Amino acid sequence: MINKKYYIENYGCQMNISDSEIICSILDNEGFIKTENFKKANIILINTCSIREKSEQKILLRINQLKFLKKKNNNIIIGILGCLAQNFKKKILKINNIINLVLGPDSYREIPSLIRKIYNKSYKYINTFFSKNETYADILPKRDKNKITAFVTIMRGCDNMCTFCVVPFTRGREKSRDPHSIIKECEFLFKKGYKEIILLGQNVDSYLWYGGGLKKNFKKSKIKNERIINFSNLLELVAISVPFMRIRFCTSNPNDMSYKVLNIIKKYKNICKHIHLPVQSGSNKILSLMNRKHTREDYILLINKINKILPNCSISCDIITGFCNEYEYDHNETLNLMKLVKYNFSYMFIYSHRIGTYAYKHLIDNVSLEIKKRRLKEIISLQRKHSYFRLSKSIGNIQEILIEGISKKNINFFYGRNSKNDIVIFPKKKFKIGDFLKVKINNCTSATLIGDLLNEKYYL
Ligand code: SF4
Incomplete structure (x- = not known):
């Protein structure tokens, strides 16, 4: 009988965390059981990132460290998933022969069946084909319990072809996810007690859906064309669908960000007032060499x-x-x-x-x-x-904070974030993680705001 205990290790960005949650959901639906201790697992999956050299080196070192497990038990299945798998393809098997499975970001649905095929045989499988439409829209990611914030992937891949970036080669062309499934997932997260959603994509501003048929909450919005949903439309629909949740999004591209998005952020209180807008360089010559398609002036x-x-x-x-x-x-x-x-x-x-x-x-x-x-x-x-x-x-201001956890440096303090994504720490009082509260800001460092909780909740 196949030993179904699996362990998954995650490297890289928020997109990878979100992908790992999808992988866990696929495996759990097929009866596999997640363990937090890799020594107890029979299947070890490493979800990888290839964006920076440092993370690549870290992953290759980690794979090397796992050799001892394979020596102890040759039946252990080791899988390399995600961007590094996509980028290295067969080469990764040459670098290290302990690997059984190499799967790119569009092949996660195959994991359970491939594990069954590999079990007890020393097969090696590679699938790094890109799919034109795989967005995992129908899969509800398996998130850790008691979390306040959930990542919701709205699009995958990137068409921008910045000359330094590996993403178009590791994640393929842009694919937008069905907005019905996005809104359904956001509503589900609200019912489950989550307080904040981060809409994720390599380039969220490029989100585009031609499907149509959006009835729910549509009338409340000012969207004119039901058949074509762009990012500003989606952001508005999500804001209306979960009015008591905070909404953030990441990452924006200066080339694709529309003024309509800015007006939607302004219109809805539950959309956080923070924009991550990478520039990469301030020099027009370098921006052009990077193929960023916008100038310093733009x-x-x-x-x-x-x-x-x-x-x-x-x-x-x-x-x-x-x-x-x-x-x-x-x-x-x-x-x-x-x-x-x-x-x-x-x-x-x-x-x-x-x-x-x-x-x-x-x-x-x-x-x-x-x-x-x-x-x-x-x-x-x-x-x-x-x-x-x-x-x-911000010193002297009263700010609205979502309590996210207990400070690692001092257990007598909570930490949370304001709408601008600044981290705020404040002494613990009777309130609990997940509460929206008002905090008076008294001081700051270059990384953190320091304040005092007011005995006052606030509501979105
Ligand atoms: S827009 Fe971002 S993800 Fe896309 S190619 Fe450029 S740097 Fe990479």
């Missing part, structure tokens, strides 16, 4: 529009430093753009070639590591100043 125009329509909206960003042919002038352009926008928060990285991308094939990674590190240091130091500047503006 980006600034969009930022001005956000500030005008949503004056209290926070803006965060991704920045890559040391891309091919980045000179000191280009780096300074990035610093100057940061000074102009004063991001609330940024994810900042050193550039490294990713196998398979245009940049890997056609551009030279010609900025030395020493220079990349120095530039990154300057970017991080500037971002710290801006984060502190943004957070300090």
